[in-house]
Amino acid sequence: MTAGAVVIRTVGLEKRYDDRIAVRSLDLEVRQGEVFGLLGPNGAGKTTTILMLLGLTEPTGGTAEVLGLDPARNPLAVKRHVGYLPDNVGFYGNLTGRENLRYTARLNGIDGRAANARIDELLRTVGLADAGDRAVETYSRGMRQRLGLADALVKSPSVAILDEPTTSIDPVGVVEVLELVRSLAHDHGVAVLLSSHLLHQVQQVCDRISIFVAGDVVALGTVGEIAAQQQRGLNVSLEIGADGDPAATRAVLEAVPGVVAIDGDPQDHRLLVVTVAPEARSAVLTSLVGAGITPWLVRDRGMELDEIYQRYFAAAGGAPREVAA
């Protein structure tokens, strides 16, 4: 996980459409040998960012640099070295998996025996060795996704951009795919840029992440750093379970200075969720015990990536797609 050279750098990158901003003033740095996660809900600007990095759409502001090249001016050079797994990847259904990969190989100037060897190896890696000679139209969504991963790696890229690589893969497969992604970066020195809206997976595999909401990066760093940034000065949630009259418990809690809100847990009606300033956490417990109520559960819901993520999504109003310019 040592930080290598910066291979993707964007400075103030922006994409503006007539009616909305898809990406606003994005600053990113992805280094060789790291897995960088773009996390955000659908429509947050992740795919647009990726397309700009590949030179498939032109930025309206700022600059992007991939391997020292400007993708908008020199897309061919960039695309020689960047493997891309698009969101909802598609293949020619009448061709076999192997034939689809061979087509990609030919477009990359890899032909003949070298191509066959590379394709065999990749099909084994993604677990499609047996299905390689079947027409892709017989594949499941998960198999297509795996084939997409193999397709992105055919050209032996030094940068891999994977847009939602784990969608529609079963849980066991997800572990395998994430392991592969990790090994690509850490063992083979490939810079991996991965986008996802599934934060647990991102959390598992990414060295650093940036959270995207409605075209803005709202947080950037390692998972730990982001949590620490966010925790400072923010209220935390305590889950409290206590027997006896809930109304009495509520009354006690309401009297504690620093308590901001008390809600019932929608999933478990026995629990109360108390939003409280971090410094008042202990006071909550002492006052409960002082009032003769001994809780059987106290849990700090804390600030997992989950929470941070939820918080940003709530702040974005739930409809990031229609944010006005």
Place this chain on the structure above:
Amino acid sequence: MIERSQPSDVTAEVSPATRSIPAGWRIIGGKEFTDHLLSLRFLLLLLLLGALGVGTIYTVAGTIRDAASQVSGARGIFLLLFTLNPSTSITQSLPPFVQLVGFLGPLVGIAFGFNAINSERADGTLPRLLSQPIHRDDVINGKFVAGLATIALILGAVIVLVAAIGMIRLGLVPAGDDAMRLFTWYLMTVIYVGFWLALAMLCSVLFRNSGTAFFAVLAVWLGLTFFGTTIIDAIAGIIAPSGTTGEQQLNNLVWRQNLARLTPNRLFTEMGQVILDPRVQTVDIQGLVALRSNQRALASVLPFTQSLLIVWPQVVGLIGMTSVCFGAAYVAFMRQEVRA
């Protein structure tokens, strides 16, 4: 016909693992061409055109053989196979071969173009394709070249088949001049069908749904074929009403003809009339009138180059229309967002 520089090798110095990458349109074109040849529509269109062509020629050849004694020695008998109306004997319904191709040719072009781009979008293969080290226009150029090659193959196969049957039935081998005429007509037919291919590809760029694209281009084809003349005559009637004097009537006819020449169908028909018949000296209304008043018609037979000179405007016009139509598809494709 689509010349574009190969991907330049400016990347060589930044790339440690330099691979020589061939021009993308060749690879894409090759793949598309293979797809076309293996497709059901290729087989169906080949069978349809082949069967109709053979039926026509077989009938015409019989007619010619019956009449051959009277016109023996005249040049261009062989080409009559393609232009004569076979309605004299068995069937009344078959048009001459040239008309058959003029009518059904567009269908071949439409069949190989209407889902060229939108199917890549629908299948989600376009972003993957465009992320390979190729130029964006390699996609549309490769597909157009593959379509043209397929069209050339179908038309070539049918024409050769039909000519062979004609030779056997007539016991007549085409002279060099005849062969040249037939070959030129074949090339122009490929370009004429190429117009419809380009139009279908334009629709495949503009309409996301391949069904919509198919019906859009089908509507243009049927509209031009069945209502084109009516509409054009009506417009000509407004601009230059056909009055009582000969001059007015002539003026009206000239307008009709010139307006009709804005359609590829008319250009193709006129081109065929001259190229495939060495006796035809003009297709212009004025020219025909002049010929008739001079009583010079049927006086001579033209060499191939003279015939080509007569329809040079039609030839250039047809090439121009096809180019413009492909250009429109090209521009539309280049301006589209990859993801939309």
